[in-house]
Amino acid sequence: MESYALPIFGAGHIPMLGEWLALPLVVLAGSKKIGDEPFNEIFHPIAVRLLEKCDAVLRVGGSSAGADEMVRVGRSLGLKIYANLGEIPGM
Secondary structure (H helix, E strand, O other): OHHHHHHHHHOOOOOOOHHHHHHHHHHHOOOOOOOOHHHHHHHHHHHHHHHOOOOEEEOOOOOOHHHHHHHHHHHHOOOEEEOOHHHOOOO
């Protein structure tokens, strides 16, 4: 996911990954492993909150229930959903 951030930035957008915001908070909350209580209280909820501030979602990579959920939430918010960089304006 991070490899897409620089070209998106270069096209004039501000790329964001929920992980960039969630992971420091997960650590501060005392999470010891993926799926423990502090992780679950922060990781996906912060991504949903972030989507409320975004214009679009870029869905990349393979099978991922979490990524599919972000696409579902993005659609419910009326966001544009892109499947590859070439679909993004300015790319």
